[in-house]
Amino acid sequence: MKYTACRIFYSTTVKSIPNYDELINEHNGVLPFEFLIVRNSNVIMSTIINRAYYLYTNEKMQFRAGRQKNNWGINTTWNLNDHFNIYNFDYEEREDAVRITYLPNYISSFDIASKFTDDWKTGVISALYKFNRLNYDFQFLMGKFYRKTSVCKDREGSIKNMVFKGKLIFFKPCDSNGSMNTSFSTSLDYSLKNRNYLTMNYLYNSSGSNKLSDTENSIFNSPNTEYPIPAKHTIMESASYMGSPIFSSSLINVYNFGIRCLTITPLATFSVMNNLDLDIIGQFFWQEFGTRSFQNIGNGICRRFKLSF
Known part of the structure; x- marks a missing residue:
C-alpha cells in the first residue's frame, strides 16, 4: 500500500530560513523515501512517500512492516501515550516501523510496535493494551522512548453531554544519567448543534x-512525547464551526x-x-520576557x- 505527498513551497519563509529544504524533508527513519x-531561493518542491508497507491480516492478528502511521492517542490535541505522534492534528505522520496487533475480542486489543532508526539510542518500541469497561475506554502503555523507559495510563468516557479524556505518563532514564519526567493531560469536548464543537485542554509537564x-526561541522547539511543550502548565481552547458542507472554520488559543x-x-x-x-x-x-513586557513576537x-487523487 502506498500514499505519496507532493508539496510545493513558495514564500518568504523559503528565503529567510537557512537550509529550509533540508528542514522540511527531515525524517528520523531508515527508508529513503524523501x-x-x-x-532554489524562491521555490521548493518535495515528494514524500508517507505510506509504503507490507500488510498481513487474519481473524485475530494484523502484521504491518514499512513506512506507516501509528497513532495510538485518543486525545484531541496532546497524545502523551503515543510515542510516535504527539499531536492529533491533520498532518502526514510517518515512521519506519513494524507493528503487530492482536484482537482477542471486540472490546480489547494488544499492540506492539518498534520504530526503525540508525541508532538504538534514538529507537522507539512500545506495547499498548486497550479495553472497555463500564462504558469507559482504558489504555495502558509501556515502552522505550529514546534513552528512557515509560509507563502510561489513559482513560476516556462521557460526563453528561461532554467527553472527558485523561492521560498520565512517566519517563525514567535507562541509565543513571538524567531525571524522571512526568506529564499529565486532560480534555473536555462538547458538541453543539449543527456539528459545531468546543474543547478545552490542560497539559502539565514536570520538566x-x-x-x-x-529568548523567544524556546517556544519553537520541536516537541515530542516527553517534552510536548516548554512550559510547565499549558491550556488550550478551541472552537470549530461548520458553516456549510463546503466551508468550516476554527479558532485555537494556547497559553x-x-x-x-x-x-x-x-x-x-x-x-x-x-x-x-x-x-x-x-x-x-x-x-x-524577563527584560521586556508582553509583546507580539511574530505572525504568519x-x-x-490540498489535492487528493
Missing part, C-alpha cells in the same frame, strides 16, 4: 519551565503559564472541488491547497 525535486525566558506565551491560530477551510481543499491559516504569537498567514 525526495527534493526543485530547490517544563515556570519562569520568564530571555503557556510561567513563560507567559500566547498563540492564536485561526483556520478557514474551503472545499473548492470534490478533491481540492483550500486552507487559510493564521498564526500570531505574543510573549513576555499561509494558504494551503
